[in-house]
Amino acid sequence: MTTNQNDNENDNDVEWFNAPVNHQHLEQSNQNQNQNQNQNYPQNPELSNFSNEMNEKTDSNSSFVSMFRTTKIKLNEYRDINKVKPLFDINNPKEVLERLVESINPFRFINNKNIKIESFDLYGPVMIVFTLAMLLLFAMKLTFNKNELEFFVLGKAISISFTYWIIFSVIVNFLAFGVTLKFTTIMSITGYSIFGYCLTLAISLVNNSFGFLSAIIFGGLSTAKIFLTLFFLSNQKEKIVAPAGICSLIHFIFIFYLKFAFIKK
Amino acid sequence: MQPNFGDFYEAPYQKTPQNRFQNTDRVFFQDSLGQNRTTSTTRLDFDQDFNEPPLLEELGINFSHIYKKILSVLNPFKRVDHFFLQDSDLAGPLLFFSLLGFCFLLSGKIHFGYIYGVGTLGNLLIYFVLNLMSTEQINLYQTISITGYCLLPLVILAFCRLLLPFGFVFILVPVCILWSSYAASTIFVEILEMKEQKWLVGYPVFLFFTCFAIMAVF
Incomplete structure (x- = not known):
């Protein structure tokens, strides 16, 4: 796991999402808890040796155990609703529109290479994922057999869109070396990137001859x-x-899967 | 030698409070084995039972309120009355959902489970998103009642699908979806006091009603 460092320490107007998060402190507390458990419940010598080995493994960041432990700690942060609320707090609908336009506009980096993600939300990604599910449902209804069960079609549409969003954001989170971002920001980036899929599916549902071209472009x-x-x-x-190339390749292939699997003549 | 379970039986059960046995009488009788036992019988208080309000009033079904709510949904441009705020009525939504199901049934589609699933999932989505966006809170039953009453245009669409040809219905679909989503979003905005975010409130509602429209058309 890449440890999260502070994005902009020097700025005085640091908002809540760029606030410094001391994961080292949390990991230390977790280790202390483990030590206390070992002291309270003495185990067999073989098991105690095994537990010591496990603790040694968790100290190195390359094991799966530490990965799951850190994810557990990060999820426990969002148990309180007041910490989730700022993710959905949008005052103007124009903010969402600007982010939607930015998600298809990579030319911004040519002039301004020192990018900082100053604000993000999870309202847009959730809505985009549901629109993708709705478009897939519409496409399936146009082509599929009428005798097929209805709830099966709906479940397929929703499960594909949501699992793609979550699994792709997890892959990006683990493959991005040296990127100091929280998991929620990565989820917002990946969620807004699904907007290209929605555009291609909408265009190819209206006219299928432009489908392949729009899939390549968007x-x-x-x-x-x-x-x-x-x-x-x-x-x-x-x-x-290389890891960013792998992530982008997954993202580029999945649109062709959606286009050829769900939209038929 | 008989085992003595007295200690075991007394330990897990707590002593019941005295208020629970207000309407009960204790009866002593002898068992077939000759052991003394006790039972409790409920005593009916006729004066208390027959002075209750009528059943529809007790369930919260008020037909004049339902009629006014339907009129407010049919006239979305009119200023919303605060009936939606006061009571979360589930009688009207049940009527509209069942009417929608029967309209699908007449065209040979058994979609009752589908309506149930989509309704629960969509209402939960709207409930969570609106509560996270706004500073004020909204009840889950209120969201169900509002979305249920605003389902009326889609019931009309499902009924028109039975009678009219497909080309005419295809024009009528976006009109009905926009009508119902506009009516619902105005009510949500008035309850949660977020007039600047009306488009953001309207979009999940719009998605919720498009799902029912897709069901009605295909």
């Missing part, structure tokens, strides 16, 4: 956006090129 623009954001946000730019 899919390519959104993948370029993801690649460039990961490249310019990372501190280690030699290491990020």
Whole structure:
């Protein structure tokens, strides 16, 4: 796991999302808890040796155990509703429109390479994912057999869109070396990148002859956006090129899967 | 030798409070084995039972309120009365959802489970998103009642699908969806006091009603 460092320590107007999060402190507390447990409940010598080995493993960041433990700690932060509320707090609908336009516009990086993600939300991604589900449902209704069960079609549409969003954001979170972002910001970036899919599916539902071309254009623009954001946000730019390429390739292939699997003549 | 379970039986059960046995009498009788036992019988208080309000009033079904709510949904441009704020009525939504189901049934589609699933999922989405966006709170029953009453245009659409040809219905679909979503979003905005975010409130509602429209058309 990449440890999260502070994005902009020097700014005085630090808002809640860029606030410094001491994960080291949390990990230390967790280790202390484990030590206390070991003291309270003495185990067999073999098991105690095993537990010591586990603790040694967790100290190195490359094991799966530490990964799950850190995810558990991060999820426990969002148990309180008041910490989730700022993610959905939008005053103007124009903010969402600007972010939608930005998700297809990678040309912004040519002039301004020192990017900082100053504000983000999860309202847009949730709505985009539901629109994708609705478009898939519409496409399936046009083509599929009428005898097929209805709830099966709806479940397929919703499950594909949501699982793609979550799994892709998890992949980006683990592959992005040197990117100092929270998991929620990565979820917002990946969620807004799905807007390209919605555009291509809408165009190909209206007229299927433009479908392949629009898939290349909008899919390519959104993948370029993801690649460039990961490249310019990372501190280690030699290491990020291959993982960001893998992420963008997954994102570019999935649009063709959606286009050829769900929209038929 | 008989085992003595007395200690075991007394430990887990708590002593019941005295108020619970206000309407009960205790009766002593002998078992077939000759052991003394006790039972409790409920005593009916006729004066208390027959002075209750009528059943529809007790369930919260008020036909004049339902009529006014339907009129306010049919006239979305009129200023909203505060009936929606006062009571979360579930009688009207049940009527409209069942009417929608029967309209689908007449065209040979058994979609009752589908309506139930989509309704619960969509209402939960609207409930969580609106509560996270706004500073004020809204009840889940209120969201169900508002979306249920605003389902009326889609019931009309499902009924028109039975009679009219497909080309005419295809024009009527966006009109009905926009009508119902506009009516619902105005009510939500008035309850939660977020007039600047009306488009953001309207979009999940719009998605919720498009799902029913897709059901009605295909």
